[in-house]
Amino acid sequence: MALAYTAAAVVAAVSSFAAVSFLLHRFSPAPPAFVVKRQPESPFALYVGRTVHARYAPVPHNFKYPIFYFGIDLDKLSEASSFFGGKWFSVNKWGTIFTFWEKDHLNSAADYESTKDLPLKERALRILEKLGVPRNEVGKVELITMPKVFGRSFNPLSVYYCFSSTNPTTVRAVLLEVNNTFNERHVYLCDESNRLEATRSGYGSSHKMNRSFHVSPFNNRTGDYEIHVSSPESGSVDVLIIVKDYKADLPGEENPENVLRIEKHLMARVWAEKYPLTGWTMAYLVSAYPITAFLTVPRIMYEAWKLAYQKHLPIYQRPHPYSDVHGQAMTIRRKKMTAFDLFCSDIAFAFLARQCKSHGAELQVILPDETIVVITAHGEIEKRPSPTTASQKVSYGSLALPTTQIVKVHLHSYNLVKRLVLDGDNVARCLAHCFTRGDFSTEHPDNFLRIFLSSSSSTTTQKIDSVSKLRAWFNKDATVPSPFGAIKSSFPNVEIPNTWGAYLTLFRNAVEIRAEEGYFSSIATFALDPNELPSRVVKYVEDAKGRDNGSWKAAEVRPLAEMEDELSPEEREQLRFGIFWESLWVVVDKSER
Secondary structure: OHHHHHHHHHHHHHHHHHHHHHHHHHHOOOOOHHHHOOOOOOOEEEEEEEEEEEEOOOOOEEEEEEEEEEEEEOOOOOHHHHHHOOOOEEEOOOOOOEEEOHHHOOOOOOOHHHHOOOOHHHHHHHHHHHOOOOHHHEEEEEEEEOOEEOOEOOOOEEEEEEEEOOOOOOEEEEEEEEEOOOOOEEEEEEOHHHEOOOOOOOOOEEEEEEOOOOOOOOOOOOOEEEEEEOOHHHOEEEEEEEEEEEEEEOOEOOEOOOEEEEEEEEEEEEEEEEEEOOHHHHHHHHHHOOOHHHOHHHHHHHHHHHHHHOOOOOEOOOOOOOOOOEOOEEEEEOOOOOHHHHHHHHHHHHHHHHHHHHHOEEEEEEOOOOOEEEEOOOOOEEEEOOOOOHHHHHHHHHOOOOOOEEEEEEEOOOHHHHHHHHOOOOHHHHHHHHHHHOOEEOOOHHHHHHHHOOOOOOOOOOOOHHHHHHHHHHOOOOOOOOOOOOOHHHOOOOOOOOOHHHHHHHHHHHHHHHHHHHHHHHHOOEOOOHHHHHHHHHHHHHHHHOOOOOOOOHHHOOOOOOOOOOOOHHHHHHHHHHHHHHHHHHHOOHHHO
16 A cells, blocks of 8 residues: 555656646746846856757658757866856766766767867867867857756757957857767868858858768768857857758659759758856756756657658668868767677788788778778787877878888778678678778778788688588578679688687677668668668679770779769769779789689
C-alpha cells in the first residue's frame, strides 16, 4: 500500500510539473518582466527564442522549435563561481543544473594534447589566425551556445562574436562552430573577406561562402551559404543561413543531366531575445523548458524520418571532411578512431613496413587526425604530430635521403587500413575500391601502387583457410566477380597475426560491418548506394577497357578525394577510378590487362 501511495505521489508531482511547464511555455515563452528585474546585473546573458528550418526544393519541408542559449563573455568565465555561488550555473566543473565546459568547444583532434588546457578564447584566436584574422584586431569574444543541462547537450551551432579591439561595439568577425551527428566539427568565418556589398535588412552584416561541411544526409555538399548575422549588442541574436545555387542529383528520363539546379534550396534561422542570466531566469528555464536541451537529437531524427519516409528524399553518403583550411572554413574534428581501426592500422602498417623495406621506399601517411606516420626504407615506423604551420608541412617532404623514393598519401578515413585487412587476399581490388570511394588520395598513385607490388624479398607465408573464407564471404566473391583476379598475384597478401584472438576480432567486426551495411541498404534510398560500389567498379572497368591508354586527360587528374563537389557522386567515382586505372597499368604488366 505504501508503494502505491508513493507511486501516486510521484505521478501527481510529475503531472503537476508538466502542467506548469506547459502553461508557462504556452503563455509566457520568454522570462516575464518581474523575473528579469529581480537581479538585472549579470556578467552573462540568456537568449530565448526559436529555430526555424525551411526546405524549398526538390520537396518542401519546414519545422520550428523553441531554443535557448547562454551568452558567455570568454574573458569573464572566472566570474561564474563568484556571481552564482556554485548554484545553478558553473564553468568547468560539475555540481549545478547548467554547466559550461571549455573543452567542449573548438578542440581539434590534431593538436588536442597541446591545446586542451588552453583557455577557450586562446583557441578561438588561434583558429581566427589560421583563417586570416590577426589576433591583435580582436578584443572581446562572446560565445552564444547551449550549455549542458544535467551534464547533457548537443550543439548543432555555436556562434562566436569577435568584437574589434579598437572599437568594442563593432563586430570584427563571427565564427560559426557547426557540429554534425557524426561527431565531426567545422568552423565557418564571417568577416570582411566574404562580406556582401548589400546587407540584408534587419541584420548587421551579410556574407557568402562555399559550403564545405556535411551536416544533413539529405543534402550533398554543393552550393553556397549566404549568411546574415546580427550583433548581440542589438538586444537579440539573429543568424539566418540560406543555401543557394544547390545541385540536386535526380536521375530520370526527364532530367538527362541527372542534376536539378536549385537557386534557393534551404533556409535555417536562429532568433532569440536577450535577457540577463541570473538565478531567477534560470529557474524560469527549468520550469518552462525542462527538457528542451534533451530534445535536439530526437528532433533531428524525427525530421530525418519524415524526409526519408514521407517525402522520399534520397540519402547521400557522408563525404570525407576537407583535409585543410578551405577558403573561410576548416574542419577541426573528425570521427574518432575505433578499436578496430587501431587493430587494422597496426596490421596494415606492419605490412607496409615490409613492403617499403623490400622496395627501398619511404612512405609518409597523413592520418585523418593529421598525425603523420613515417615508414622508412629500412622498415621502421615512426609517428609524428600534426604540423601546425605551412613551413612545417613542407619540411616533412625532405626527411629521407635523396636516393630514397618518397611517397605521400593522405587517409581521409580509416577505411583503407580496414579494407586491407578485410580484403587482404586481393590487394589490387582493395586499393581500387578505396581510391574510387575516396578513402585516400595521393599526388602520385603509381608510386604508391609500386610499394604494394610483390618483390624478390616479399613473401606470403600465412595460409589460414578460415581467414581466406572470411575474406571471401565479406567481399562477396561468389556474386561479384573481381576484375582484378588476373593481377592478384602481382600483390602479396596482407597477413594477420596467427592467433585466435586476431581471427575472432576480424570475424566479429566483419559481421558487424556487413550487418550495418545490410540494415542501411534495406531502410534507406541512397542517391548512390555505397554498398554497390564493387558492382559499379566492374562496370567502370568495362568502360575503361574501351579507352586508349592515357585517354584520361591531365585536366581530369585531380588527386584529392575531397575534389569535385560540383560533380554528381557517380561522376566523382568514375573520375577517381580512371585515375587509379591508368596508374595501375603503369606499374603492372599490360599483358595481364
